[in-house]
Amino acid sequence: MNLAITDVRLTPILVADPPLLNTQGVHQPYTPRLIVEVETADGVTGVGETYGDTKYLELARPFAERLIGRQVSDLNGLFTIADQTAVDSSRVSGKVDVGGLRGVQTADKLRLSVVSGFEVACLDALGKSLGLPVHALLGGKVRDAVEYSAYLFYKWAGHPEGVPGEQDDWGAAIDPAGIVEQARRFTERYGFTSFKLKGGVFPPEEEIAAVRALAAAFPGHPLRLDPNGAWSVATSLKVAKELGDVLEYLEDPALGTPAMAEVAAATGVPLATNMCVTTFAEIQEAFTRGAVQVVLSDHHYWGGLRNTQQLAAICRTFGVGVSMHSNTHLGISLAAMTHVASTVPNLHHACDSHYPWQAEDVLTERLTFDDGKVTVSDAPGLGVTLDREKLAFLHRRWLDDDGSLRERDDAAAMRWADPDWVTPSVPRW
Numbered sequence: 001m002n003l004a005i006t007d008v009r010l011t012p013i014l015v016a017d018p019p020l021l022n023t024q025g026v027h028q029p030y031t032p033r034l035i036v037e038v039e040t041a042d043g044v045t046g047v048g049e050t051y052g053d054t055k056y057l058e059l060a061r062p063f064a065e066r067l068i069g070r071q072v073s074d075l076n077g078l079f080t081i082a083d084q085t086a087v088d089s090s091r092v093s094g095k096v097d098v099g100g101l102r103g104v105q106t107a108d109k110l111r112l113s114v115v116s117g118f119e120v121a122c123l124d125a126l127g128k129s130l131g132l133p134v135h136a137l138l139g140g141k142v143r144d145a146v147e148y149s150a151y152l153f154y155k156w157a158g159h160p161e162g163v164p165g166e167q168d169d170w171g172a173a174i175d176p177a178g179i180v181e182q183a184r185r186f187t188e189r190y191g192f193t194s195f196k197l198k199g200g201v202f203p204p205e206e207e208i209a210a211v212r213a214l215a216a217a218f219p220g221h222p223l224r225l226d227p228n229g230a231w232s233v234a235t236s237l238k239v240a241k242e243l244g245d246v247l248e249y250l251e252d253p254a255l256g257t258p259a260m261a262e263v264a265a266a267t268g269v270p271l272a273t274n275m276c277v278t279t280f281a282e283i284q285e286a287f288t289r290g291a292v293q294v295v296l297s298d299h300h301y302w303g304g305l306r307n308t309q310q311l312a313a314i315c316r317t318f319g320v321g322v323s324m325h326s327n328t329h330l331g332i333s334l335a336a337m338t339h340v341a342s343t344v345p346n347l348h349h350a351c352d353s354h355y356p357w358q359a360e361d362v363l364t365e366r367l368t369f370d371d372g373k374v375t376v377s378d379a380p381g382l383g384v385t386l387d388r389e390k391l392a393f394l395h396r397r398w399l400d401d402d403g404s405l406r407e408r409d410d411a412a413a414m415r416w417a418d419p420d421w422v423t424p425s426v427p428r429w
């Protein structure tokens with residue numbers, strides 16, 4: 001068996017995305033992703049997926065060149081390569097990413113977001129070479145299926161007039177009744193039993209009403225509300241008080257560890273985050289201050305599946321829960337998330353996934369949710385097959401774009417509907 005990497009292919013694509021609202025604005029009609037393929041001397045190909053904005057592409061290209069000749073089994077070596085890959089300082093503010101939705105933006109985090117795409121591709125190739133599923137390479141699954149939650153969004157029926165985009169069949173959801181209807185469709189289509197509402201869009205009273213409506217429609221089901229740090233400490237505490245009896249957790253009610261710690265100290269409602277703890281460096285302060293009770297890992301920016309396992313072990317040590325965050329992603333990432341989630345013993349909350357919102361994919365067969373769960377594949381590697389025609393189609397869309405959609409920018413997308421829109425300052429309420 002020859003595990004040496006002989007070829008690496010990077011394919012940036014644009015994937016259709018519905019007009020989902022968040023505190024920064026609205027999703028663009030197409031969002032960038034990067035598909036990574038590594039090929040071994042034996043002709044085995046592994047696939048990975050990560051963010052596709054230019055700053056990731058810029059790093060992925062020199063990274064890919066350095067991979068040639070290395071073994072797909074040399075996963076630790078990926079971090080060495082990452083350390084040697086220079087990051088353009090203009091690409092990192094040290095502050096926030098996508099209007100703050102993905103937490104702090106550092107050079108290391110940018111590197112890790114690229115490493116993760118290659119790590120998953122290497123694991124896929126290694127698994128296929130050895131005839132083993134990725135979960136086996138990670139130490140073995142402790143569950144046969146991974147539970148996901150319905151990721152509810154306020155949304156418009158379509159993208160603003162005159163903006164080219166794909167039509168979705170979800171309709172509009174801009175009030176409690178619309179959110180309950182969306183949740184019903186999620187349960188009918190996928191069997192989800194827990195629900196997360198993306199908040200920070202409307203004044204808190206309206207979002208409290210939406211969560212109350214969900215609680216009435218789905219009594220006893222786990223509910224979460226995530227305004228992406230849009231609230232002050234006082235507002236967060238008010239919401240926690242009003243919804244404390246129905247919330248599984250509140251997600252990033254306020255921005256940053258100090259504010260989260262203040263909220264946590266004054267409420268019994270658990271706080272989850274994918275914003276104030278998104279790197280290993282942020283763990284110590286947040287955990288010692290008791291600022292978060294659940295960390296939502298995202299293998300893309302934590303640096304891959306093995307780093308996600310390390311994060312889970314740290315959380316276990318500190319008695320902090322762990323689950324999974326999601327941004328717009330395709331089936332390769334859902335498969336990767338499912339493999340790693342199947343190996344984490346202390347996973348006690350349904351994971352997030354945007355996948356139901358993505359009507360397009362690059363796989364020959366879409367992954368499916370049954371009773372809200374994805375079955376863990378025992379096929380070699382990730383257990384997915386790339387559809388080259390679909391990949392080429394989505395890549396063509398990226399090539400044809402004039403550059404305006406190649407960076408995710410929810411505030412810019414909002415300006416198509418509201419030319420005066422500026423990214424709201426935080427706390428918004």
Ligand SMILES: O=C([O-])C(=O)C[C@H](O)[C@@H](O)C(=O)[O-]
Pocket residue numbers: 020021022098101102198226228274325326327328
């Ligand atoms: O849980 C979260 O904070 C997210 O999923 C962040 C995302 O960017 C989400 O808000 C979105 O896609 O609009």
Ligand SMILES: [Mg+2]
Pocket residue numbers: 226228251252273274275325
């Ligand atoms: Mg969140």
